[in-house]
Amino acid sequence: MMNFAKFGNELYSGKRSFDIVGNRRRWFAIGIGLIILSGLLVGIRGINPGIEFRGGSEFTVSGISNPDPQLAHDALAEVNSEQVARVSTVGSSAIRVQTEELTDAETDELADLLAEAYDVPTADVTSSFVGPSWGADVTSKAVQGLVIFLVLVTLVMALYFRRWSMAIAALIALLHDLIVTIGLYSGVGFEVTPASVIGFLTILGYSLYDTVVVFDKVRENTEGVLDQSRYTYAEAANLAVNQTLVRSINTSVVGLLPVASILFVGAFLLGAGTLRDIALALFIGMLLSTLSSIFIATPMEVVLRQRDPKIAAHTAKVLELRERRVAEAEEDGLTADEVLAEARAGGLVAGRHLGQGAQPRRKTKR
Structure with a gap:
């Protein structure tokens, strides 16, 4: 290698x-x-x-032993059957439940249901709200x-x-x-x-x-x-x-x-x-x-x-001169690669160059 x-x-x-x-x-x-x-x-x-952009309510349930998201979906269905919860796992012992905007009464009720569903104290369920504005x-x-x-x-x-x-x-x-x-x-x-x-x-x-x-x-x-x-x-x-x-x-x-x-x-x-x-x-x-x-x-x-x-005129000029050199070289028995290696200053063309000849010549400052 x-x-x-x-x-x-x-x-x-x-x-x-x-x-x-x-x-x-x-x-x-x-x-x-x-x-x-x-x-x-x-x-x-x-x-x-995320909830930061769309707004809504968020609940975090800590200290759980069974992070089954279906428990959160069932709890939300009892509070508001028209909403669908977004449930994600946070570490190995917590989940995050995001819903659309809930009233204060619905928020308290859902927090109690989540605590009951995951068998944790109510204090381990925290809630926050992000307004749409x-x-x-x-x-x-x-x-x-x-x-x-x-x-x-x-x-x-x-x-x-x-x-x-x-x-x-x-x-x-x-x-x-x-x-x-x-x-x-x-x-x-x-x-x-x-x-x-x-x-x-x-x-x-x-x-x-x-x-x-x-x-x-x-x-x-x-x-x-x-x-x-x-x-x-x-x-x-x-x-x-x-x-x-x-x-x-x-x-x-x-x-x-x-x-x-x-x-x-x-x-x-x-x-x-x-x-x-x-x-x-x-x-x-x-x-x-x-x-x-x-x-x-x-x-x-x-x-x-x-x-x-x-730039367009220069490119056309270079390519024209290159084709002319190749044609003249073939008459002298040289290969196109040999001519291109000289005409193209070495490494300026992929696969047809060697060594430091690839580097463009710079003008000497006096």
């Missing part, structure tokens, strides 16, 4: 490469497919909002925070990279991560709580961080790309993705391991709803953000950048 460090060095030098940008249609098709699937999941199953305010603030975040991201990216194409590509990758995460969250059926919203906003920041690192390398590799005729803008951008690939994988693994541990502990051992909600959002989002920064953001930036007439 190849040493991972050696693998990373070969990717960075250009000796080994993957044509990620060249296969961008495939990645876009997969991304669009995931977005459509997420939309179907949300449309069919819907989003499961408070839930609507939380929803409004969450949407407001998301919109402000996306606007600021677009402006900061445009100012930092001085290219609107990078800002738009980063925004598309962010929206992809957000939509797919919400879709998978809907498919799993976990409640969307304020903790989930915090997780969503956190993964957007993580996605932005990973994308900025890749784009910074793209900017470095494509600086002065119009001043030479050995490689195209897309090829220079593809080299940048390969050079940051190992770093993206390492960062993702280091980030996902503790999040996976929190998710396992929160969901299966402690039954802690807050830990589970935020960990699931982080786990899905961090994985998606790593993939989107590689397969969505940079290929999309190349598509947008190639709409620039100068």
Whole structure:
């Protein structure tokens, strides 16, 4: 098995490469497919909002020995037969029962019935109420925070990279991560709580961080790309993705391991709803953000950048010169790969390059 460090060095030098940008249609098709699937999941199953968003009454029964949810359903049916309880286990000796809004009399009656059903003292049954206006305010603030975040991201990216194409590509990758995460969250059926919203906003920041690192390398590799005729803008951008690939994988693994541990502990051992909600959002989002920064953001930036007439003309010029060199070389008995290795400055094209020749030449500052 190849040493991972050696693998990373070969990717960075250009000796080994993957044509990620060249296969961008495939990645876009997969991304669009995931977005459509997420939309179907949300449309069919819907989003499961937590009590903080929809409002209602919540009861916590502690010190139980039999966490059978049917006991809670039967107790609620005696108080209000038109409602359906949402019952979840909290740890190994407690349950949480959520209902729609109940009157004070119904709340007291249900608390007594729950204590009787689970054979615990009445003091071990606590109740709370969240009004619908408070839930609507939380929803409004969450949407407001998301919109402000996306606007600021677009402006900061445009100012930092001085290219609107990078800002738009980063925004598309962010929206992809957000939509797919919400879709998978809907498919799993976990409640969307304020903790989930915090997780969503956190993964957007993580996605932005990973994308900025890749784009910074793209900017470095494509600086002065119009001043030479050995490689195209897309090829220079593809080299940048390969050079940051190992770093993206390492960062993702280091980030996902503790999040996976929190998710396992929160969901299966402690039954802690807050830990589970935020960990699931982080786990899905961090994985998606790593993939989107590689397969969505940079290929999309190349598509947008190639709409620039100068970049389009340069690409056509490079490809035309390359075909001419290949034709002339074949007459001299050389193979196309041998010519392309020289014409394309080594590693700027996946699978056809060796060593430090892959690196774009920089202008010497005097």
